Amino acid sequence: MSLEGLENLAQLAVSSEYLMQVTLDPEGKVLSSDSGIGPIPSLFDQSKKPLFFADCFLSSDWLKYENNRTKAWNNHQQSFFVDLQKINYPNGNLLKTRWEFFFISKDFGTCLGIGHPVDSQKPYDIQLGEFIDAGDSPQEIFDTILEDRLLGFWEFNPFEKSNSISSGLAQTLGYSERDISKRGGITWKEHIHPEDYSKLQSDLIHHFRSSGSLPFKREFRLVTKQNQIIWVVAFGKTTKWNEDGKPYHVQGLIVDINERKKQELWLKEHHFFLKDLAFQQSHTLRARVANILGLIDILELEQQSLESKRIVEIIKKETKDLDHALKKSIKESVNQNKVFESETGSTAN
Numbered sequence: 001m002s003l004e005g006l007e008n009l010a011q012l013a014v015s016s017e018y019l020m021q022v023t024l025d026p027e028g029k030v031l032s033s034d035s036g037i038g039p040i041p042s043l044f045d046q047s048k049k050p051l052f053f054a055d056c057f058l059s060s061d062w063l064k065y066e067n068n069r070t071k072a073w074n075n076h077q078q079s080f081f082v083d084l085q086k087i088n089y090p091n092g093n094l095l096k097t098r099w100e101f102f103f104i105s106k107d108f109g110t111c112l113g114i115g116h117p118v119d120s121q122k123p124y125d126i127q128l129g130e131f132i133d134a135g136d137s138p139q140e141i142f143d144t145i146l147e148d149r150l151l152g153f154w155e156f157n158p159f160e161k162s163n164s165i166s167s168g169l170a171q172t173l174g175y176s177e178r179d180i181s182k183r184g185g186i187t188w189k190e191h192i193h194p195e196d197y198s199k200l201q202s203d204l205i206h207h208f209r210s211s212g213s214l215p216f217k218r219e220f221r222l223v224t225k226q227n228q229i230i231w232v233v234a235f236g237k238t239t240k241w242n243e244d245g246k247p248y249h250v251q252g253l254i255v256d257i258n259e260r261k262k263q264e265l266w267l268k269e270h271h272f273f274l275k276d277l278a279f280q281q282s283h284t285l286r287a288r289v290a291n292i293l294g295l296i297d298i299l300e301l302e303q304q305s306l307e308s309k310r311i312v313e314i315i316k317k318e319t320k321d322l323d324h325a326l327k328k329s330i331k332e333s334v335n336q337n338k339v340f341e342s343e344t345g346s347t348a349n
Contacts, residue, residue: 030055151168156204191223
């Protein structure tokens with residue numbers, strides 16, 4: 001990811017109440033940050049007392065940050081991950097956060113970090129600025145972006161036909177630190193499932209034609225190096241347009257929704273199971289019950305002992321109770337199907 005791309009990404013983080021950003025020099029001095037990172041607003045006045053790492057995060061986490069930074073630098077990585085306990089002002093409470101820090105200078109040390117909470121936040125606390133369509137409800141955003149599910153960032157240059165992802169997302173797709181260093185960057189296009197690429201491309205075109213007023217948001221599948229499928233949702237926006245009003249640079253983030261998709265798949269399978277069960281109950285089991293009741297009616301016409309009549313009456317009663325239970329079960333299955341179809345918008349065949 002280029003330095004200019006990182007600067008744009010940092011600005012996007014500033015507009016989000018979910019993401020946070022901070023730039024630290026080699027000694028841990030805060031060079032810039034969003035307004036929620038420290039006890040005073042961002043773009044700090046240098047005449048005042050400067051902020052340091054320990055003013056924003058638990059001081060004992062510095063060693064963890066320093067070790068990860070040194071390891072990443074020695075391995076020629078573009079970025080590194082670290083979990084930090086952020087100090088919330090003015091109450092001083094600690095918030096667990098996860099960060100990806102990017103090296104932004106040729107010399108060892110200065111890093112730009114993009115972070116997000118590890119603990120769930122209330123729906124109304126989570127906003128992604130222009131990433132999120134105005135039509136999305138806070139609850140939908142809350143359901144989409146949960147703890148530990150932000151996979152990484154992506155960017156795209158339509159003119160140069162270039163695209164790339166952050167090293168964290170590349171590692172999720174199965175690339176080692178050596179792979180990333182050797183290739184000099186991993187593209188996201190090559191990992192989009194072939195069946196989903198055209199829809200994603202169509203959504204990007206609609207975003208461009210609306211001059212950015214229509215946000216980009218698309219659920220699709222990523223394919224890892226090991227051919228594993230990961231369902232994700234991508235949010236994005238055009239951060240730079242050329243003089244002709246054409247998109248020049250697009251950036252966004254990718255969130256893991258794999259577990260939600262697994263649940264949706266299970267619900268669909270359960271839905272089809274209920275439909276098949278209702279069919280079997282209605283057309284097979286009740287037909288057999290009707291045959292039994294017909295045979296019982298014939299038996300009742302025959303001469304029988306008192307004991308035989310009593311047994312036939314018991315069989316007839318139990319058979320009618322079974323038929324009633326089947327009808328009740330079929331009705332419940334049909335009602336569950338209707339609820340499922342109304343919630344998912346699916347249409348029964």
